[in-house]
Amino acid sequence: MNNVSAKDSVVIIGAGQAGLQVADSLRSEGFAGPITLLNGEAILPYQRPPLSKDYLGIDSPATALPLRGPDFFTTQDITLHPGAAAAVDTQARRVTLTDGSALDYTHLVFATGAANRQLPCPGADLPAVHALRTLFDAERLQAALATARKVVVIGAGFIGLEFAAAARARGVEVTVLEYAPRPMGRALSATASDWFAARHRSDGIDLRLNEGVTAIHTEGAGLSVESTAGSHYPADLVLYGVGVNARTELAEAAGLATDNGILVDSSLRTAVDGVLAIGDCASFPQAGTGARIRLESVQNATDHGRHAARSIMGQNTDYAQTPWFWSTQGRIRLQIAGISDPSDEPVVLGDPANGKFSIALLRDGVLAAVESINSPADHVAARKLVAASVALPMEVLSAPGFSLKNFAKTVLAVPA
Numbered sequence: 001m002n003n004v005s006a007k008d009s010v011v012i013i014g015a016g017q018a019g020l021q022v023a024d025s026l027r028s029e030g031f032a033g034p035i036t037l038l039n040g041e042a043i044l045p046y047q048r049p050p051l052s053k054d055y056l057g058i059d060s061p062a063t064a065l066p067l068r069g070p071d072f073f074t075t076q077d078i079t080l081h082p083g084a085a086a087a088v089d090t091q092a093r094r095v096t097l098t099d100g101s102a103l104d105y106t107h108l109v110f111a112t113g114a115a116n117r118q119l120p121c122p123g124a125d126l127p128a129v130h131a132l133r134t135l136f137d138a139e140r141l142q143a144a145l146a147t148a149r150k151v152v153v154i155g156a157g158f159i160g161l162e163f164a165a166a167a168r169a170r171g172v173e174v175t176v177l178e179y180a181p182r183p184m185g186r187a188l189s190a191t192a193s194d195w196f197a198a199r200h201r202s203d204g205i206d207l208r209l210n211e212g213v214t215a216i217h218t219e220g221a222g223l224s225v226e227s228t229a230g231s232h233y234p235a236d237l238v239l240y241g242v243g244v245n246a247r248t249e250l251a252e253a254a255g256l257a258t259d260n261g262i263l264v265d266s267s268l269r270t271a272v273d274g275v276l277a278i279g280d281c282a283s284f285p286q287a288g289t290g291a292r293i294r295l296e297s298v299q300n301a302t303d304h305g306r307h308a309a310r311s312i313m314g315q316n317t318d319y320a321q322t323p324w325f326w327s328t329q330g331r332i333r334l335q336i337a338g339i340s341d342p343s344d345e346p347v348v349l350g351d352p353a354n355g356k357f358s359i360a361l362l363r364d365g366v367l368a369a370v371e372s373i374n375s376p377a378d379h380v381a382a383r384k385l386v387a388a389s390v391a392l393p394m395e396v397l398s399a400p401g402f403s404l405k406n407f408a409k410t411v412l413a414v415p416a
């Protein structure tokens, strides 16, 4: 383990989930030098997940949830700087801000997150067409939703469906257009996708699969969304959620290697001395397979933050956390442990008809991932079992009364 010098300083670009965590963990790991967190905004860093869920409900809280209270920065002696980074000189170890001022660093962490992909069709820039990433976006959307009667959502990914369910719960007519054959297809098994499609439809959402958008037109006081099927859907609000791109421009300009994210090793370090990248903006080797992945989740951002702090403190361990994720769509709570592959074998545990069940995904007889719907106990056990790469024979899994919780108790010999 290297010794961190008392003269060392850390600059973190981006005060989101990952940036805040690395600052916090540096202090708990005993880092005593100056820490500057570049926020790029004048407001306290806030949590993004509620923006597409609770924040859009009729009785929504009027304010965003901060990631840490205002006292945190003083008690931890962390400088929360409102400035944004404009350039990085990795030779001089200096960050230049947009106002022309500069900060020197010993260790630099890119935690720049991701930016929404633009909708590539005519009319995407009309005022009633929204995307959702920031508190500002959520405030605009919340105001527009208050009077909307007909909403079209483009993209049946997590954010599109969370928004669709929130709008539907307010009594709004909701149509969702998705050009792929199933919702959340990049992240969910076909079994789970199909269940969600049926459930959203039974809740009154008009979910149209294999149907993309070609243009958005103004029509009277509202909009008309033209689809690849030649249909026209009237709307007074359009929300699109068609994926994100890692924010890598600054890193690229500084000469760092990128490929769908800033490339880091298993310690979350880039190839440039003293520079790390974490969270949504980082492409890292997956434990076990070594394949490069980039994840967009709170768990990934916070676990990266903790690990990067230990790397800065000189601990050379491989990042090996099991990914997990959640999404809340109306009254449905989805929790995923592990990363599934389309070739995994799905086994349903519980009864989908009562809305509480899990899907175990087996790869070569090993539990690779579990998708839990309104079944938090399954999810807790699944995280432990997936992390341990537990073999799960089909005869055990399909035995009457099988539960992930009891199985975890037996095979891991720890409380599930």
Ligand SMILES: Cc1cc2nc3c(=O)[nH]c(=O)nc-3n(C[C@H](O)[C@H](O)[C@H](O)COP(=O)(O)OP(=O)(O)OC[C@H]3O[C@@H](n4cnc5c(N)ncnc54)[C@H](O)[C@@H]3O)c2cc1C
Residues within 6 Å of the ligand: 013, 014, 015, 016, 017, 018, 019, 038, 039, 040, 048, 049, 050, 051, 052, 083, 084, 085, 086, 111, 112, 113, 114, 132, 133, 134, 159, 247, 250, 278, 279, 280, 281, 295, 296, 297, 298, 299, 301, 324, 325, 326, 327, 328
């Ligand atoms: C609406 C919404 C709902 C979500 N729901 C869920 C959910 O239910 N579950 C889940 O697990 N995940 C969810 N996510 C994803 C999760 O919020 C992200 O994965 C997580 O915030 C990533 O953290 P991060 O720190 O890497 O990036 P971010 O939180 O995006 O933070 C990056 C920060 O860097 C700043 N920045 C960028 N460039 C600069 C610069 N040059 N100078 C200074 N600052 C800069 C950005 O402005 C931003 O504030 C959701 C995301 C959104 C948008």
